Amino acid sequence: MFDSTKVAVLGAGLMGCGIAQVFASHKLSVFLFDPFESARETALSKITSGIKSTGGDISATQYVNVVSDIEAAVANADVIIEAVPEKLALKQEVFRQIQPFVKSTAIVTSNTSVIPIKDIFDGLDFQNQVVGTHWWNPPYLVPLVEVVESEKSSTNVIKNMMALLTFVGKKPVHVKKDVPGFVGNRMQHALWREAIALVNDGVCTAEDVDVVVKNSFGLRLPQLGPIENADLIGLDLTLDIHNVILQSLNADKSPSPVLQDQVAKNNLGVKTGQGFLSWNEHRIQKVRDDLNTYLLNVTQQRG
């Protein structure tokens, strides 16, 4: 059904290359656009090493055409996936630029992490053709893609995008309201807000926040979601717990002082060698390698 689907990916960075890899690995033709030569030059080698890391067939790169002409990328595309930097004005500009070339049957998507989809497509002609598709990094290992319905998204566009993502081996979830952060990032950042608040308030060290997560509920999460877990312990107990704890959980509407302070000191984490934790090359590489190995094992076990 999708064998002849042509996909355009706009932005050949971390996510764009990974997303292109997923479609190419299922033998779908991909046009990968980036305005920067440096990004275009490295795109195929990034995709090749992504494929190698999963033990896949690198001949899939034959399905990827890296292009410098945005019209050539989108004019025949059945699906257009934007993966440019997370800046609203830039995303709006890219969609204004392609508007004259988008087929009336094409599905048009943004891979924004948190920006509401309606803000990105505001004022454009093809609003019934748009959905958010929030992929997770690395796109070729993490199964979930959140398919975000915007106010004007047509039912068919949602249905067809979900079907295409299933065809290429992804686990799509229909997000029915266009809320910032969708489902996954809302939950993730609720946890990060509390984690950083615990450090800010001196309840435990930054190191110990991660020790607690990795040695307790974090172990269960891949197997037992929070809703299943609430049902399992009983909703009466969940209610009793919430009656006590919710009033003391952090509910700040702005970033924690300790986070703002670290950024003001240029303690940005691995980028500068110091964040909440101290980083050297060996530690950075080990964390990345261990994570990729873990994700590969988990996804291969699930099949």
Ligand SMILES: NC(=O)c1ccc[n+]([C@@H]2O[C@H](COP(=O)([O-])OP(=O)(O)OC[C@H]3O[C@@H](n4cnc5c(N)ncnc54)[C@H](O)[C@@H]3O)[C@@H](O)[C@H]2O)c1
């Ligand atoms: N990095 C992640 O973990 C992650 C996860 C999920 C979603 N996202 C989202 O995906 C999007 C891309 O993130 P990324 O991490 O791949 O960024 P990135 O910086 O690695 O890549 C962005 C690419 O876009 C290109 N670009 C810049 N201007 C462009 C333009 N006008 N037209 C086309 N391409 C242009 C850049 O040259 C670069 O290659 C962002 O919206 C981000 O929030 C990122």
